Amino acid sequence: MYKIGFDNDKYLSMQSSRIKERIAEFGGKLYLEFGGKLFDDYHASRVLPGFLPDSKLQMLLQLKDEAEVVVVISSDDIEKNKIRGDLGITYDVDVFRLIDAFESKGLFVGSVCLTKYTATPKVLAFEEKLKNAGIKTYHHYLIDGYPNNISKIVSDEGYGKNDYIETQRELVVITAPGPGSGKMATCLSQLYHENKRGVKAGYAKFETFPIWNIPLDHPVNIAYEAATADLNDVNMIDPWHLEAYGKATVNYNRDVEIFPVLKATFDKIYGKCPYKSPTDMGVNMAGNCIIDNDAVCEASNNEIIRRYFNAKRNKKRGAKNDSEIYKLELLLTNAHLDVFDRKCxxxxxxxxxxxxxxxxxxxxxxxxxxxxxxxxxxxxxxxxxxxxxxxxxxxxxxxxxxxxxxxxxxxxxxxxxxxxxxxxxxxxxxxxxxxxxxxxxxxxxxxxxxxxxxxxxxxxxxxxxxxxxxxxxxxxxxxxxxxx
Missing domain, CATH: 3.40.140.40 (Domain of unknown function (DUF1846), C-terminal subdomain)
Known part of the structure; x- marks a missing residue:
């Protein structure tokens, strides 16, 4: 049975307010890494009934006078013709789709940044299309030793070789067609360049999942693991937050693993990192807007089962996804679910x-x-x-x-x-x-x-x-x- 479990209006208000607070904390310039999908987040709308697929876009529209968007795409993904599975289009095509969608809603798209830049024929052809469309482009390069060689990365031989992305607004939203595009590296590179120009800009991360202030084994967080089973992401208690504050919060392995690097990068740029944990970096207020926990749990359990069936079907169609299926079977067991719990x-x-x-x-x-x-x-x-x-x-x-x-x-x-x-x-x-x-x-x-x-x-x-x-x-x- 479908029941509303999430207060979307409260979410829009709380989320935009939290981002404004974070901008003020950094003195008026914030690079916001935007994870997930900005205007078609159907996973969130399925597991949080009441969350609208374009909720994050609507939230940004409340800040549109202060915000500009930079779209990031990896040159590797252009070269490999990487495809968005949910839409069936390549990442380079999706860049134009994203720009059109943002601009049609009144958001200012400042530029496109090509990460891991190499001037291959496909990449050059993509740049020519951007140029013909009147879109500014910038290049960021591979750095030897990334992400661990901090002294090399945070230097003129590292971030210093990247183009400085010229931005006009106090909130710069860094988004991309999909994961692995280089959003975080783009943000940190900009912090380095801003600091050299005497501007103390900040960085924050906006990921809807996992939700940090609900239990690790909550069905919403398990459903996120199911959604990323092909990436083998793992939800975990944030050890940095637990040590700093004595409070258990939920994060996921990639952010926990990269945090020492991010902290060291901040230390080198500014002398001190403003964050004590990966959870501190986030600005996600979704957990505060759940109004019917039972409805959200039922919706999330349905999603976990759906992901399992979809993975099995994809294997039948030829996908090499045994590890994804094993992960989903484990999640079903951990959530105490059987496929017949989905009544239909x-x-x-x-x-x-x-x-x-x-x-x-x-x-x-x-x-x-x-x-x-x-x-x-x-x-x-x-x-x-x-x-x-x-x-x-x-x-x-x-x-x-x-x-x-x-x-x-x-x-x-x-x-x-x-x-x-x-x-x-x-x-x-x-x-x-x-x-x-x-x-x-x-x-x-x-x-x-x-x-x-x-x-x-x-x-x-x-x-x-x-x-x-x-x-x-x-x-x-x-x-x-x-x-x-």
């Missing part, structure tokens, strides 16, 4: 066993379970969606779509478009339903319920087509499927 899984699998055919089930936002089975004219996913719409419209077991509407669609698929299977996908069924709704009141009532499917949980006993998967995502339905 149990109903779909039981119906499949009973009918000896693919079957699906959906848990609607109010907790109602609706199932669907495979037939000659439609797959189990399409049947489940129609059954759910009938239930939401409080219709009896009526025929929503006239067979005379379905026949020409089947004929088009098999005789003209080369399809071997006449069964209709969800988008085709919905088009047929929309056509029927012109003359049939029941179809019209059912079609009007589509928006009520948002936040539903769905499971299919077999792997599904990319067409059906895309439509379900657009409807706001969260799908898992077996790796059959």
């Amino acid at each position: 899984v149990k109903f779909a699998e039981e119906l499949s066993e009973k009918t000896n055919a693919p079957a699906a089930a959906v848990e609607l936002p109010d907790g109602t379970i609706i199932t669907g089975k495979t037939s000659a004219i439609m797959g189990c996913l399409s049947a489940t969606i129609l059954n759910a719409l009938k239930a939401l419209a409080q219709l009896d077991d009526v025929t929503l779509i006239d067979p005379e509407v379905i026949k020409p669609i089947e004929n088009l698929k098999t005789h003209h478009l080369g399809a071997k299977n006449p069964q209709l996908h969800i988008n085709e069924i919905l088009i047929a339903l929309a056509i029927s709704a012109v003359t049939d009141d029941n179809a019209k009532r059912a079609l009007a319920q589509l928006d009520k499917l948002k936040h539903s949980e769905m499971h299919c006993s077999v792997m599904v087509s990319t067409v059906d998967e895309k439509v379900l995502k657009e409807l706001g339905i969260r799908l898992t499927c077996n790796d059959k």
Whole structure:
């Protein structure tokens, strides 16, 4: 059952206030490393029901007069055509998408910084595109001994060789298409250059997960480990914070491991590090905005199970991800979860066993379970969606779509478009339903319920087509499927 567990308005207010405080603490100039996705954070919206996917963007918009954005991309990622898995586009294409999205919302994008810079043909071609678009570009280079050789890094032979990124605003948001782009190194390089110019700028880190002020074994934090199982990130108690303050807070291995380097860098630039722990660096207020812990726990447990099913499916499609699956199995055990704790899984699998055919089930936002089975004219996913719409419209077991509407669609698929299977996908069924709704009141009532499917949980006993998967995502339905 879908229930709001997170106060988004409180989050926007607290988060923007905390960032303003941090700017003031450093005397009016702050480089803010922005982790995660800025305007499409669907993971956060799934595990913190009530958190909107663009919440972080909305928070920044409250500071837009003080903020500018620098987008960072690694030359290595351009050269390797690295792809954002959630969007299916390369990092270099995503840079332009990010710039367009920021500017369309009224945020000022100052420049793009290419890290690990090498002038390969692909990198030069990307720079030419940026130049043609009127976007300033800067180069940061690989430093021998990075990140441990502090004396080399914090010198004219290290950060000193990097371009100084000219910025205009007091809050400089450093973001990137994905992890490993060099955001932290860009921030620290800027601190070095600002200091040489007599400006005492500060650095802070904005990561939503793990949430530092909830327990290490809270489902939200376990769900973050599940989300990064392919990177093998590990949540842990911040030992620096525990030693400095006697308080247990949650961080993750990469920040804990890099903190001695960051501290030594600050010591060398400014003579003293302003932070005693990785947790001190953060400005994340999400933990203070959870208003229904049970709702958040249920949502996070669902996410952990979804991640496991997705990893198993990806392996079936050819991914070399055994270690990711082992990690997710361990997380399921540690969270005391079974895949059947996701209610729709149990109903779909039981119906499949009973009918000896693919079957699906959906848990609607109010907790109602609706199932669907495979037939000659439609797959189990399409049947489940129609059954759910009938239930939401409080219709009896009526025929929503006239067979005379379905026949020409089947004929088009098999005789003209080369399809071997006449069964209709969800988008085709919905088009047929929309056509029927012109003359049939029941179809019209059912079609009007589509928006009520948002936040539903769905499971299919077999792997599904990319067409059906895309439509379900657009409807706001969260799908898992077996790796059959």
